[in-house]
Amino acid sequence: MRGLLIVVSGASGTGKGTVCKKILDDMPEVAYSISATTRLPRPGEVDGKEYYFLSRDEFQAWIADGKFLEFADVYGNFYGTPLNKIEERLNRGEDILLEIDVQGALNVKRKCPDGIYIFLLPPSLEELKRRIEGRGTETPESLHRRLANAVAEIKIGLEYDYVIVNDSVDNAAAQIKAILTAERCKVARNLDKFDLEGVD
Amino acid sequence: MRGLLIVVSGASGTGKGTVCKKILDDMPEVAYSISATTRLPRPGEVDGKEYYFLSRDEFQAWIADGKFLEFADVYGNFYGTPLNKIEERLNRGEDILLEIDVQGALNVKRKCPDGIYIFLLPPSLEELKRRIEGRGTETPESLHRRLANAVAEIKIGLEYDYVIVNDSVDNAAAQIKAILTAERCKVARNLDKFDLEGVD
Numbered sequence: 001m002r003g004l005l006i007v008v009s010g011a012s013g014t015g016k017g018t019v020c021k022k023i024l025d026d027m028p029e030v031a032y033s034i035s036a037t038t039r040l041p042r043p044g045e046v047d048g049k050e051y052y053f054l055s056r057d058e059f060q061a062w063i064a065d066g067k068f069l070e071f072a073d074v075y076g077n078f079y080g081t082p083l084n085k086i087e088e089r090l091n092r093g094e095d096i097l098l099e100i101d102v103q104g105a106l107n108v109k110r111k112c113p114d115g116i117y118i119f120l121l122p123p124s125l126e127e128l129k130r131r132i133e134g135r136g137t138e139t140p141e142s143l144h145r146r147l148a149n150a151v152a153e154i155k156i157g158l159e160y161d162y163v164i165v166n167d168s169v170d171n172a173a174a175q176i177k178a179i180l181t182a183e184r185c186k187v188a189r190n191l192d193k194f195d196l197e198g199v200d
Numbered sequence: 201m202r203g204l205l206i207v208v209s210g211a212s213g214t215g216k217g218t219v220c221k222k223i224l225d226d227m228p229e230v231a232y233s234i235s236a237t238t239r240l241p242r243p244g245e246v247d248g249k250e251y252y253f254l255s256r257d258e259f260q261a262w263i264a265d266g267k268f269l270e271f272a273d274v275y276g277n278f279y280g281t282p283l284n285k286i287e288e289r290l291n292r293g294e295d296i297l298l299e300i301d302v303q304g305a306l307n308v309k310r311k312c313p314d315g316i317y318i319f320l321l322p323p324s325l326e327e328l329k330r331r332i333e334g335r336g337t338e339t340p341e342s343l344h345r346r347l348a349n350a351v352a353e354i355k356i357g358l359e360y361d362y363v364i365v366n367d368s369v370d371n372a373a374a375q376i377k378a379i380l381t382a383e384r385c386k387v388a389r390n391l392d393k394f395d396l397e398g399v400d
Contacts, residue, residue, distance in 0.1 A: 118385075121393060151396050158394050162385040165393065175385055182382035185318075185362040185375055193321060193365065194358055196351050 001190075003090040004183055005112050006030065006097045008176070009105040010120030011153035012146075013131045015166050019120060020099045022173040027180075033086060033098040036062065039077040052085060054078075069108050070100075083111060095180070102153045105160070116183050118176060119157035123167045125150075201390075203290040204383055205312050206230065206297045208376070209305040210320030211353035212346075213331045215366050219320060220299045222373040227380075233286055233298040236262065239277040252285060254278075269308050270300075283311060295380070302353045305360070316383050318376060319357035323367045325350075 008023075010016045024032055036052040038059050047053045054062065059078045062068060071080030086096055100108065102119075109117055122128035125147070132138060132146050157163055162179055166172045183189065208223075210216045224232055236252040238259050247253045254262065259278045262268060271280030286296055300308065302319075309317055322328035325347070332338060332346050357363055362379055366372045383389065 119387070125396065154394060154396060158387060158391070160387055162382070163387050163390050163393060164385055175381060178378040178381035179385060181375060181378035182362065185364055185379060187319070187358060187360055187363050190363050191358070193363060194355060196325065196354060 001093060001184070001192075002114075003092070003094045003096060004180060005086065005090055005108075005115035006095065006118065006176070006180065007105050007108055007112075007115050008097065008099050008118050008120065009102050009160070010157075010166070011102060011122070011128070011150040013128050013150065014120040014122045015131075015169070015172075016099055016120050018169050019166060019172045019176070020097060022169050023097060023176055026173060027095075027177065030095045030097050030180075031089070033081060033096050036068075036071075036080045036082045036085070037077060052082060069111065070104055086112075102156050106156065109159070116162070116179065117160040118162045118164060118179065119160040120164055120166045120172065121154065121157065123165055201293060201384070201392075202314075203292070203294040203296060204380060205286065205290055205308075205315035206295065206376070206380065207305050207308055207312075207315050207317050208297065208299050208320065209302050209318070209360070210357075210366070211302060211322070211328070211350040213328050213350065214320040214322050215331075215369070215372075216299055216320050218369050219366060219372045219376070220297060222369050223297060223376055226373060227295075227377065230295045230297050230380075231289070233281060233296050236268075236271075236280045236282045236285070237277060252282060269311065270304050286312075302356045306356065309359070316362070316379065317360040318362045318364060318379065319360040320364055320366045320372065321354065321357065323365055 008016050008020055023030060034048065034052060036054050036059065038054055038056050041047065041051070041053050045051065056078070059080070062080070062082065063071060067082050067084045068080040069083045071078055081098070086098070089096055098108065105117060108115065122131065128150055129147060132143060138146065164172050164175050208216055208220055223230060234248065234250075234252060236254050236259065238254055238256050241247065241251070241253050245251065256278070259280070262280070262282065263271060267282050267284045268280040269283045271278055281298070281300070286298070289296055298308065305317060308315060322331065328350055329347060332343060338346065364372050364375050
């Protein structure tokens with residue numbers, strides 16, 4: 001069976017990084033999406049494990065071939081999420097987890113409509129406000145702007161498949177596990193089971 | 201939140217009765233669909249609990265009003281599955297389990313498209329053959345006919361949402377539980393969570 005592409009997103013401050021780490025810890029069959037980069041490998045890093053290590057020319061060629069879901073230049077090194085590599089792994093039956101920002105996930109959805117799009121919500125807007133304030137780096141103006149952004153981002157969640165209120169990491173992870181089990185039972189993912197050719 | 205209508209079906213011999221009983225035993229929040237009947241209540245039976253007890257005139261009126269998903273005359277008494285009562289309970293937030301034959305489920309799907317349609321498969325056609333043979337009441341001809349019917353019924357499963365291979369009651373029930381958890385996370389069932397009117 002083709003693996004599942006699991007895309008987890010949510011407004012900033014909803015704790016998606018912690019939830020994704022819990023999923024990877026608990027579910028050995030789920031692997032994180034591997035980025036490509038032009039930076040040099042550090043000692044011990046293996047191509048195709050921590051990163052796909054590309055030369056700048058290779059990276060530019062991948063951009064030109066539309067192989068990236070997204071890419072960015074970070075302090076002079078390129079980083080990108082390679083759709084071609086994700087597709088290869090899905091076709092080998094691996095389940096791939098992709099943690100991505102709210103708008104990026106919608107771009108992925110256009111390219112991979114059979115992915116599973118999960119949106120994390122904070123327990124409440126008040127709680128999100130507390131989490132943003134808790135960073136202690138906000139002026140009243142920047143806090144107001146961040147909250148307005150969060151509200152705008154949350155509205156984008158209406159275009160996802162599933163929504164989970166991240167009231168605790170354990171609850172959120174358990175719900176994501178149930179979603180993966182359910183998705184594996186979808187008829188559209190199990191058409192081979194209805195192939196009864198040659199049966200008496 | 202509106203309750204879930206959980207429709208479980210499968211070719212004869214796939215063990216749907218046993219799986220449904222396990223779900224009801226394990227999940228107190230899920231209740232079985234209650235049938236209507238014209239037979240008299242037995243001592244201790246309560247209207248709206250074991251059955252909805254109707255007079256023949258009332259039953260005929262419900263038929264005329266299209267209130268039944270299906271009904272049948274069994275030895276002079278009518279029995280039916282009342283859609284109006286299921287809708288009332290769903291709107292109260294109850295989750296309703298309906299065990300129904302393969303073709304009946306498709307009729308329900310036309311009337312309740314927001315239900316969850318789960319199709320049970322035997323572990324293999326060979327296993328289904330053994331289960332049918334195991335009843336010990338089949339001639340070679342009737343066995344062949346029953347198997348051909350089962351194959352035809354299984355093809356109908358392609359119109360369901362989910363398919364579960366009933367290799368063990370515990371596994372099948374666990375998968376159904378995961379499906380219910382996942383369905384409760386569907387964005388379409390949680391639109392209220394995106395209503396941020398009046399938020400600062």
